[in-house]
Structure formats: C-alpha cells, structure tokens
Amino acid sequence: MKNSLIQKYNVPGPRYTSYPTVPYWDEADFSYEAWTDTLKKSFIQSNGPEGISLYIHLPFCESLCTFCGCNKRITKNHSVENPYIEAVLKEWSIYCKILGEKPTVKEIHLGGGTPTFFSPKNLEDLINGIFTSATKAENYEFSFEGHPNNTSYEHLQKLYDLGFRRVSYGVQDYSAKVQKAIHREQPFHNVAKVTFWAREIGYTSIGHDIIFGLPFQELDDIIDTIEKTKSLQPDRLAFYSYAHVPWIKGNGQRGFKDEDIPKDDKKRLLYETGKKLLFENGYHEIGMDHFALETDSLHDAFEKGKLHRNFMGYSSSKTQLMVGLGVSSISDSWYSFAQNVKNLEDYYQILEWDKIPVYRGHSLTNEDLIIRKHILNLMCQFETSWENKDVYFEEIPDVLIQLKEMENDGLLIIKENSIEVADAGKPYVRNICMAFDLRLKRKAPETELFSMTI
Incomplete structure (x- = not known):
C-alpha cells in the first residue's frame, strides 16, 4: 500500500x-510603487508589540556545494565583505526612510550563501548598523546559519553578544562518499565542535539540517547520520528531501548523474527510517520536514497553534511584515511579495540610485x-x-x-x-x-x- x-x-x-508560489507571481501587475504602498500599510498595522522580521541574505561561499539551489557567489576573496555590508545597510536606510518611523525588529535571520564567510567584526558592524535606526522588540529572536567548517568560537560569541540565541548548522550527511559527491566535505568532529561551543556559550536552540535522497546515499548512511546526530542532541532538526532541480542555471547540480540519486521507494525508505529513529530519540514532527525536542520553542509554537512559515522557513512567531535585505532576498508585506535583483553588480547599481533593488513581485488578490x-x-x-x-x-x-x-x-x-x-x-x-x-x-x-x- x-x-x-x-x-x-x-x-x-x-x-x-x-x-x-514564485513561478505564479503576476509580475505584469506589480510595480515598485505598489510594493512600497503595501509596505507602508503593513508597517502601520504591525509596528509595535508584534514588530517586523528581517531576512538578510549573505551570498558569499568559498566553495560550491553541488546540492544547493540558493543564490550565491563563490569566492575566496574576503575583500568583498565590507562593500556588501555597506550596501545592505544602505538598503535598510532606504527602507527606514520609506517607513518614516523607527521600526521595531522582532526577528532577524542571517542566511546565505554562508553567513560565517563574513568576519565576526563585519557581522557586528552589520547588526549594529541595523539598530542605529531600529529598536529591538521585547521578545526578539535572532538566528543565523553556520557552516561547521568555518564557524569559529569568536563568530558564536560575537553573535551571542549581539542577541542571537539560535543557530542552525548544515550537516546534510556524514557519509564520506556522499559528502564528496555534493562537494561538502566536513567531518563529524567539526559539527560536534561547533555544536558544543554554541551550547557552552548559551545558545538556547541549536539546529541541524539533514537531507535524504542525496546522490549515492544508502540506508546505512541515514542510520549513521541520525545516530551521530543523536549523540549531539540538537534542539531541532530539518530533515528534508533533496530537491533535484538540475535545470536551474548555475546551481551546480549537474555534478552527478540522475541514476546516482535514490528515487521513489528507496528514497521514501530513507525518510521513513530516519523519521522513526528521530521519534525514538524524543523528537516530535513539527510542520513539514521539521522535528524538535519538547524543550524547543518550535515545538511550543506548534502545540499552541502559533507556528508560522515564510521565506525563512518555519518560525515560532508570526510577523505580518518581513523585509528581505541583500541580493535576491524576498520581502513579504502580507499583501504583496517583492524580490531583489539576483545579480550582485545590479544590486549595487540600483542602490546608487537610492532605490530598493526590487525587480519583480506579486500583489495578492x-x-x-x-x-x-x-x-x-x-x-x-x-x-x-x-x-x-x-x-x-x-x-x-x-x-x-x-x-x-x-x-x-x-x-x-x-x-x-x-x-x-x-x-x-x-x-x-x-x-x-x-x-x-x-x-x-x-x-x-x-x-x-x-x-x-x-
């Protein structure tokens, strides 16, 4: 059956x-003016106790992971950091000018790319720059995505000092063969080290992302990955299906053959086995592809009917307005969506014109x-x-x-x-x-x- x-x-x-969904946006009826109108409408309705959310896209990576479909720029040149931080803060200043009143920020999420590509000092400049023209909500929640290979103790301490209490690490799978195929080679001890550091510093929610259906992945790989994960006891887990979309230009997914990817019954067995092991180890299913311990805020939000989902994924609280900063980021005013340009040079150029670098969107009927x-x-x-x-x-x-x-x-x-x-x-x-x-x-x-x- x-x-x-x-x-x-x-x-x-x-x-x-x-x-x-993005492919069904009615871009012909969308305009910059329509976006800013709904932006201001939503801000008036939500600024206050609820506050707004910020998603900040940090696109740089030192190497290409061939499973990834995110917008990124591959470089080992860290001189790109300062200009990008300055550009994001300029974009934020344009938003603040349009809003006309000091925003109250409830959530910040740093995604990528690789946020920990940036130095702790530059991340500090970014967050401090945001709050030169904003205030923190009473129960704010700040989170970031950390790469186990380059997240340092200093990264974790600096972001903790800035108010971050949640970190998620991209694990994917611990099999050496799978890691080589997806160009994401990171030994277990790297993940263990950054997990223990975060717990020692005081992070209240540590997440691991695991993917099933990766090239060359076998049942024993999933079992081994879950067993190793159990030993680290992350507070929450994303256990999701590898999205094979090789037709998207530049996502690096042509590095292996279709026949190398587990499909149908075999892929489902990977999921069912992994889920069973997570249940046996005290994790509860939260929404789609997410699991959490009872002590995590995601579980609490699910139990209380307050779980929310947006372009950042699942969240334990809802804000009506989410502003996306950075190249390719998507903003959501509830009444409309707006996406920034995907090309870094275009992003910089449009900011020079003192405009939000939006290039497409959708006004909801x-x-x-x-x-x-x-x-x-x-x-x-x-x-x-x-x-x-x-x-x-x-x-x-x-x-x-x-x-x-x-x-x-x-x-x-x-x-x-x-x-x-x-x-x-x-x-x-x-x-x-x-x-x-x-x-x-x-x-x-x-x-x-x-x-x-x-």
Missing part, C-alpha cells in the same frame, strides 16, 4: 514557502489571501477550516472532490467544514496543499518548475 502511494503521489510540486491562509494552516497545523465565511471560496467543493481519493487512501479526514491531515498523510502535505492551489490548477506548468514532492 505504502509503495503504491509513493508511486501515485510522487509528482512535481511546490514547497509553499509562499502562496502564490483577495482570493490569494484566502488560499494563502489555508495553505499556511496545512503547513503549520496539519488542518484547515472554512467554517468562517471569510475564508470560504467557491471552489471548495471541487477541492474536496480532488481530496476524496487521498481520504480513501487514509491520508486525511474530510469533515463538514474542515480537513485534517492524518499521520499517514504528513509526508504528503505538499500534495494536499496542491489541491488548494487554484493558480497551479488553472495553469499547469509547461516546463520543469518544481522538485518532486517525495
């Missing part, structure tokens, strides 16, 4: 860090806002309801007809005015969300856009 479900539901599908809420509910709480007429939409009967087969397969429960994802359906939550995705249903992709759902 399980194998037949994998064959049935393993189709290309979005990961739903947003709705509408009333229908988009309703569908967005349902997909967020499914992604964060494994259930959604349309009992409130404000979130009812006329295609609901068609959605339920489409979901009936999934109910027959034991993946969800359809109630009078709601649906609930069953435990067996949690690995298929992306497929369930696709039933609500009206834009995807109205216009099927004509080219390869998404990775496989399983």
Whole structure:
C-alpha cells in the first residue's frame, strides 16, 4: 500500500514557502510603487508589540556545494565583505526612510550563501548598523546559519553578544562518499565542535539540517547520520528531501548523474527510517520536514497553534511584515511579495540610485489571501477550516472532490467544514496543499518548475 502511494503521489510540486508560489507571481501587475504602498500599510498595522522580521541574505561561499539551489557567489576573496555590508545597510536606510518611523525588529535571520564567510567584526558592524535606526522588540529572536567548517568560537560569541540565541548548522550527511559527491566535505568532529561551543556559550536552540535522497546515499548512511546526530542532541532538526532541480542555471547540480540519486521507494525508505529513529530519540514532527525536542520553542509554537512559515522557513512567531535585505532576498508585506535583483553588480547599481533593488513581485488578490491562509494552516497545523465565511471560496467543493481519493487512501479526514491531515498523510502535505492551489490548477506548468514532492 505504502509503495503504491509513493508511486501515485510522487509528482512535481511546490514547497509553499509562499502562496502564490514564485513561478505564479503576476509580475505584469506589480510595480515598485505598489510594493512600497503595501509596505507602508503593513508597517502601520504591525509596528509595535508584534514588530517586523528581517531576512538578510549573505551570498558569499568559498566553495560550491553541488546540492544547493540558493543564490550565491563563490569566492575566496574576503575583500568583498565590507562593500556588501555597506550596501545592505544602505538598503535598510532606504527602507527606514520609506517607513518614516523607527521600526521595531522582532526577528532577524542571517542566511546565505554562508553567513560565517563574513568576519565576526563585519557581522557586528552589520547588526549594529541595523539598530542605529531600529529598536529591538521585547521578545526578539535572532538566528543565523553556520557552516561547521568555518564557524569559529569568536563568530558564536560575537553573535551571542549581539542577541542571537539560535543557530542552525548544515550537516546534510556524514557519509564520506556522499559528502564528496555534493562537494561538502566536513567531518563529524567539526559539527560536534561547533555544536558544543554554541551550547557552552548559551545558545538556547541549536539546529541541524539533514537531507535524504542525496546522490549515492544508502540506508546505512541515514542510520549513521541520525545516530551521530543523536549523540549531539540538537534542539531541532530539518530533515528534508533533496530537491533535484538540475535545470536551474548555475546551481551546480549537474555534478552527478540522475541514476546516482535514490528515487521513489528507496528514497521514501530513507525518510521513513530516519523519521522513526528521530521519534525514538524524543523528537516530535513539527510542520513539514521539521522535528524538535519538547524543550524547543518550535515545538511550543506548534502545540499552541502559533507556528508560522515564510521565506525563512518555519518560525515560532508570526510577523505580518518581513523585509528581505541583500541580493535576491524576498520581502513579504502580507499583501504583496517583492524580490531583489539576483545579480550582485545590479544590486549595487540600483542602490546608487537610492532605490530598493526590487525587480519583480506579486500583489495578492483577495482570493490569494484566502488560499494563502489555508495553505499556511496545512503547513503549520496539519488542518484547515472554512467554517468562517471569510475564508470560504467557491471552489471548495471541487477541492474536496480532488481530496476524496487521498481520504480513501487514509491520508486525511474530510469533515463538514474542515480537513485534517492524518499521520499517514504528513509526508504528503505538499500534495494536499496542491489541491488548494487554484493558480497551479488553472495553469499547469509547461516546463520543469518544481522538485518532486517525495
């Protein structure tokens, strides 16, 4: 039964860090003025106790990991650090000028690229620069992504002193063969060292990212990786599927052959085995592909119905406005999305014109806002309801007809005015969300856009 479900539901599908998903943005109806209008509207509604979130993209890496689809610039030249920090702070100053009032910052996340490519001093200059024109919310949450090979004790101490309490390390897999294939060679002791350092300094949430479905990955590799992870006891884990998207230019995923990648039943076994081991070691499933100990804030947010998901991934608190700073960053005013240019030189040039370097975006319709809420509910709480007429939409009967087969397969429960994802359906939550995705249903992709759902 399980194998037949994998064959049935393993189709290309979005990961739903947003709705509408980026390929379905209506860019023709988007404008710089439309973005700044919704930016100011959302800021007026949210600045205060809730505050805003900042995602800061730090794109530089010293080497290319061939599993990665993120926007990055490969270089060993660290003279690029200062100009980039100055540019990000200039972008922030333009935002502050548009907002017109001192922002209260609830969340900061440093992503990449490799944030720890930057020196501790430059990271300090960045964060201090942000708060020359902003204040910290009462219960602020700052986090960053650390590369186990180049995160130093000084990085961890400096960021802790600046208010950071959460760090996530990209582990991927401990197999030497797999690491060589994805060009991410890092021994276990490197991960152990930075994990112990973070705990010693006082970080309250340490995360590890593990990927299943990587080239040459075998069942024994997943078991070994989970066993080693258990010995370090990270507070939370992202255990997610490798997104094989070799058609995206410049993502480095043509470094191995398609036949080197585990698929279908074999790939699902990697996930099911890993998940079982995580459960046995006290981790709880939180949303899609995430696990946490009961003591972690992500678990607490899930239990209280406060879990949120945006372009930064899962978060233990929601802010209506998220500003993305840096090349390729995406901002979210709730009413619209806006993405910065992806080319570094273009980013610098547009900032010289004293403009936010946005090049595309999407203004959400009333229908988009309703569908967005349902997909967020499914992604964060494994259930959604349309009992409130404000979130009812006329295609609901068609959605339920489409979901009936999934109910027959034991993946969800359809109630009078709601649906609930069953435990067996949690690995298929992306497929369930696709039933609500009206834009995807109205216009099927004509080219390869998404990775496989399983």
